[in-house]
Amino acid sequence: MSKYQVTIGLEIHVETKTKTKMFSSAPNNYSATPNVNVSVVDMAFPGVLPTINLEAVRNAIQLSHALNMKIDPLVRFDRKNYFYSDLPKGYQITQQFFPIGSNGFLDVEVNNEIKRVDIERLHMEEDTAKQLHFDDYTLLNFNRAGVPLVEIVTKPCINDSATAQEFVDKIRETIIYLEVGDGKMEEGSLRCDVNISLAPLGQTKLGTKVEIKNINSLSFIKKAIDFEIERQSKILDDGGLIAQETRRYDQSTRETVLMRTKKDAIDYKYFPEPNLLPYRLKAAFIAETIAASKELASIKSERYQKLGVSKTQAKIILRNKEMAAYFDALLLQTDAIKELTNFFLGEFLGYLNKNNLNLSDLEFSQKHFASLMTLLGKGQISYSEAKEFFYRLVKEDLDPLTVFKDKDQAVDVLEVKNAMREVLARFPEETKKARDNNMALFGFLTGQCIKALNGKINPKEIAKLLKELLEE
């Protein structure tokens, strides 16, 4: 498409979930009333000192582990000195020299192809105050000052916008499944900077790097990169040179806009943070932290597949963490996994979507749902019975074991179905035609089944089961 080699690296900032802030005891709850969750440490009053929040360190360890990174047990912090109105101390405490995580990777799937994105580093730092800009004034919300952040930096190893977007989405999913953050790009708890350079195809030296700062939605990542590739290609086509600069994505014009050029680049005057001595994490602490990690979506998917759920089905279930959790809870209560999965993705999700409901809106007992699936799995009820019952369940929360008590004792539908399958196997031609809605042959097959089953089950039921079998 392009005659240029596109090289992209990403820097992703993640606000992590903790009780208190990174270096102070103020609550980490930025969405509360502005400027209430603030301590003297966050406001940089004279004489205050930072202390390390181990919960934030745990989050960083779990995230590093999930991203296949090497974890440095010696936690060290540095100062990044710069002036900005949202930075009360005049410096940010970060991990410039020794990030807690290094040399990891994450595999993403783009157009059915697996692409490995190498991750250079993951480090801990603190967020700044939130600025709210108005026409002639700016308001500052210090609730955000000191909120724990991790920054994930990839190697310049991405070559297209789709992979970049997919990578950020996978990071988002990882954060959500680990429960280390909420990963909401639109709210700024997940933010992305893009570094992009173009070079003539075949050239090994990278082109001049342009940074696009603070992209706040997944789709904007792709749009910003695509715009930038086009913009830079044009300049290069015309024989121009790319200026090293920082830009931002303007969502109204769908363009990247210049923020500052290299000559305005800041010298951050990094040096080790003297108020935080190097902190050695015990091997057992790291191991326990990793062991306590919540299950990742990819691990869940593997587990589901081992149970017989297809990869595509797993993907649909895992699109939403709460949905997966609901599914997991059902898995613990029934062995009828195949029936459960089909019913869950078919009737259950269909019901939610049609009625525009959330899981939290459901009022029936999950146990009843699971029992229903068990009955279906054992073949004690038919699919249509299960379906019919489900709609009663959502309204009345009945216990299927009570309602279908007699069924439980009576016939084994599975056995019946197997017997009927044998009948159908004996009449392949007729079966095929019956499938094409040949009512006469449907009647013929019903008769054959009644004969084969020898009165074990009533004819009406047989007709119903036959219909189901033909639809399989």
Add this chain to the structure above:
Amino acid sequence: MKLNGKTIVELHGMLVRKEITPLDLVQEAIKSAKANHNNAFELIVEKEAIKIAKQLTEPEVDNYLWGIPFVMKDNISTKGIVTTASSNILNVYVPVFDATVYRLLKRRKAILIGKTTMDELAMGGYGTTGHKGVQTNPYDSSRVAGGSSSGSAIAVAARIVPFALGSDTGDSVRKPAFYNGLVGYKGTYGAISRFGLFAFSCSLDHVGFFTRSVLDAAILFNLLAQKDEKDATSMKVKKVSLDKDIKTPTFMILDDLISLITDEDILKQYFASIKKLEALGVKVIHRSFGIDLLSAIYPVYMVLSCADATSNCAALDGIRYGAKYSGNTYEEIIFAARNQGFSSSTKQRFVFGSFCLMEENQEELYLKAQKARRLISDRLNHLLNECDVLYLPSASVAPKLETIKQPQTNEALIVENYLALANFNGSPSLSLPLGAKKGLPFGVNLIGRTFADEVVFKCALLVEKSNAFKMNPPGEPHE
């Protein structure tokens, strides 16, 4: 004689026996604070101190600090009491929290009389750069008090209070202790919490104090040395016990340093004190530190402390707290605040510190200084393994005010700044009076191994006992 010219231990005895009351001490302290002509006070907290003193009626026998008046350097945070670090940028700043050290003293019912003047933000060695002007020596007002804890040193020397808190980043307690005939102590780095101490250079900063006796200093150390969750560099240390004397300790003399000291009177007294110590069974050994390393102390100190200071003081922007300066935009306000709010000498330090941290200079200046600090600390630790303490005198008495701007020789820079050794590696270090020259005090300093605070106190007790020198109050003739 002033009551507050006594030691904490003496006053405690009198309080317990009900010969005096805390109110007597506080009233006397306030009266003499008001009468002080050495510019020692930022603020006297008269009403509050008297109110607290009146509430203290039943002496606590096992609490030495009960009802004892004291002062603190104005860079220690006091809730509800203006704290400026003698800088215009912090004029009218009223902290909303107490420094840990102040909290501990309040809990023991010691009574704060006032906040003392200092070099601006603790950056200075003489007590001349603060926003209240120059502090003078109570023994001779044409001379410096010594800084940066100038006001606190004056307050104890002038018999206003029996003890005072200061801070020590290079020598800011122990040097003015020399000049004011006091005991000045800073413990092992991390022993006493820095929470609430306005940061100058975090890895060198210590809270320290002035007392009239080694025992008083040990009492304060035991109270203030407590692990503090609010200070990540704070450490649990053993309480000091002076019950048992130290047996045949080894004192080390640094010959190359001593050879650079030119004041014959001080040297005479110093060597005499060594004789007395030897008579008590002290083993004295001679070593050289290495002149290259000694020469590096001052430049290394300046590079590292100024680099830290520029970063630590970046928060002082005149927006969130402190004095308000005018401007049309917030940038203009900050510019005005930092331009008018800091003295020129402080700004010089910021410029220098910032220069050392610039990307193109870091390797040559900041990183080199860090390496030199390591080499100096290693050498010091090595020597301290051969002895219990380094035993070294002050190089001079308090200089005349008009001389301090004159350029110093390299030799003078070495002998006037060697106390920073103990800040580099975090060693406990104690200054105590050694003698007087024409009514001007000079002292001697002990530096011990880190976490061996008890050894330093015990050795200092020996010096105090053998030398038996006590400064008379200012204004009273000396032998």
